[in-house]
Amino acid sequence: MALSREEVRRIAALARLELQPEEEERMAQQLSAILDYVRQLEALDVSAVEPMTHALAEGAVPLREDEVAASLPPEVALGNAPARAGTCFKVPRIIE
Amino acid sequence: MSGLLDLSIAELSGKMARREVSSREATQAALARVADTDGKLGAFLAVAAERALELARASDERRARGEVRSPLDGVPLGVKDIFLTQGIPTTAGSRILEGFLPPYDATAVERLQGAGAVVVGKLNMDEFAMGSSTENSAYRPCRNPYHLERTPGGSSGGSAAAVAARQVFGALGTDTGGSIRQPASFCGVVGLKPTYGRVSRYGVIAFASSLDQVGPIARTVGDAALLLGAVAGHDPRDMTSSPRPVPDYLEGLEGGGRGLRVGVPREWFQGGVEPGVERAVREALETYRRLGATLVDVSLPHTQYAVAAYYLIAPAEASSNLARYDGVRFGLSARGGGLREMYARTRGRGFGPEPKRRIMLGTYALSAGYYDAYYLRAQKVRTLIRRDFDRAFESCDLVAGPVSPTVAFRLGEKVNDPLQMYLADIFTISCNLAALPGLSVPCGMHPGEQLPVGLQLLGRPFDEATLFRAARALERELGPLPPPRGV
Numbered sequence: 001m002a003l004s005r006e007e008v009r010r011i012a013a014l015a016r017l018e019l020q021p022e023e024e025e026r027m028a029q030q031l032s033a034i035l036d037y038v039r040q041l042e043a044l045d046v047s048a049v050e051p052m053t054h055a056l057a058e059g060a061v062p063l064r065e066d067e068v069a070a071s072l073p074p075e076v077a078l079g080n081a082p083a084r085a086g087t088c089f090k091v092p093r094i095i096e
Numbered sequence: 097m098s099g100l101l102d103l104s105i106a107e108l109s110g111k112m113a114r115r116e117v118s119s120r121e122a123t124q125a126a127l128a129r130v131a132d133t134d135g136k137l138g139a140f141l142a143v144a145a146e147r148a149l150e151l152a153r154a155s156d157e158r159r160a161r162g163e164v165r166s167p168l169d170g171v172p173l174g175v176k177d178i179f180l181t182q183g184i185p186t187t188a189g190s191r192i193l194e195g196f197l198p199p200y201d202a203t204a205v206e207r208l209q210g211a212g213a214v215v216v217g218k219l220n221m222d223e224f225a226m227g228s229s230t231e232n233s234a235y236r237p238c239r240n241p242y243h244l245e246r247t248p249g250g251s252s253g254g255s256a257a258a259v260a261a262r263q264v265f266g267a268l269g270t271d272t273g274g275s276i277r278q279p280a281s282f283c284g285v286v287g288l289k290p291t292y293g294r295v296s297r298y299g300v301i302a303f304a305s306s307l308d309q310v311g312p313i314a315r316t317v318g319d320a321a322l323l324l325g326a327v328a329g330h331d332p333r334d335m336t337s338s339p340r341p342v343p344d345y346l347e348g349l350e351g352g353g354r355g356l357r358v359g360v361p362r363e364w365f366q367g368g369v370e371p372g373v374e375r376a377v378r379e380a381l382e383t384y385r386r387l388g389a390t391l392v393d394v395s396l397p398h399t400q401y402a403v404a405a406y407y408l409i410a411p412a413e414a415s416s417n418l419a420r421y422d423g424v425r426f427g428l429s430a431r432g433g434g435l436r437e438m439y440a441r442t443r444g445r446g447f448g449p450e451p452k453r454r455i456m457l458g459t460y461a462l463s464a465g466y467y468d469a470y471y472l473r474a475q476k477v478r479t480l481i482r483r484d485f486d487r488a489f490e491s492c493d494l495v496a497g498p499v500s501p502t503v504a505f506r507l508g509e510k511v512n513d514p515l516q517m518y519l520a521d522i523f524t525i526s527c528n529l530a531a532l533p534g535l536s537v538p539c540g541m542h543p544g545e546q547l548p549v550g551l552q553l554l555g556r557p558f559d560e561a562t563l564f565r566a567a568r569a570l571e572r573e574l575g576p577l578p579p580p581r582g583v
Contacts, residue, residue, distance in 0.1 A: 008456070011456050013440075015459040017444055017452060018444030034453075038470070040404055041474060044401065046477065053475065057292075057338075057531065061337070061339065064335070080196055081426070091438070092433070093434070
């Protein structure tokens, strides 16, 4: 199945991923080849099979108690911030 | 090559206990070896020399006071650069995390250091653990210590290469589709992917959360068992970590091969495996028979679908996990324009080709109109693969076969053809999909290439002990591989 350049742009927009024109071209070819390959799963009848939604053999582990515990102090949590204002992460203006 | 660095962890630990060598001496030797060899090898992304010497000094002081914490106390180790290490740069092999200083340690690292181990640095890897050759590292490729023109495998290539090249005595890696077992096989060392849930993933940079698992890489089976014992167990900070008690993995280690029922999946021996690899694997199976094990013919009928299911599930989970790299809280931030431009530009510049490919594939597989056809179908196939193993384990105690269809391939050989790179994961992927433990143990040298071949052993969930026992039986019989001479 060939993926069009337009389709590649649509997915890249969903993924918030800027691609250069040459990347779009390569991506279209490589993704098409991979999607062709994974289509072999269509040969299997899975209509009566449950999806494996838990990797842990015993299924979901009981949740821990919801108790107040120590967490990262703001200064530490902000330690890698590209831009900050006080104790907030600073981002470009969202509301005009 | 220094004799000290050739010791196993168990041997070094014994020498330290007898005061024949100090942690300081071992750590200095390891750091010197890294300084001498890593320009060529490329196993490290960060070396924390001063910090390591400080930890070694503290270990020696504990020993002098009679307060040794464990057999790992004072032992120099490395960890893959996917583990958060407080105050040591952590990049997951990606430019998008260049300069990132984690505010806390991963649980596995915390436990190693709690046991007294000396973490000397961070080991090279494919970007976000996506790859099978460590060529996808955004910083530099890592090479195979047996042959510098060959890859060490991946994604934990730095971990396997550093252990094989005697830069460290052991290491931690992670394995999502073979990323511990395949590089261990390529570099002639022992690597274990534990059962999903055996080791906490807290503080491990996430790739595919239902498949990722932390495990040891070491030069002997006993050392791998020792390392797993140190890091395994429930962690309240990882709700997928199992509350099952951790057994003493050294206890049954010398149990030998007698009485073991070794399953040989017929689908794994139907062509496609390099003759030199197949021969070494078949000889290992013959060795088991000679040691008193029974070889059992088993079938894993959905083997051929594993790669396809994996390359839908893993990218889908990755596309979600990698959404956090958005230029807001940490890592690269390419600003200018509005919020959406910042997201897209940061990610476009920060991610290399392989994460981009997987984000795109995963986003596509999860997008409206395609979810049922791709992701859901793959999850159902995952159930079928798991059932194959459940059935096989009714007649055997473990399954054995190749780790990889080839020995270590050349740098550049597959890097431009992602699908070919993916297809080479055929034997390692089922283990992650079925959430089983899997181990790679050296089973000989490829006669023509003079490169190591690994035997893969897969076990029942949480039965790592049987894998260690079987691997140890083979190791004892075959003896060590010739050490690498590349560096």
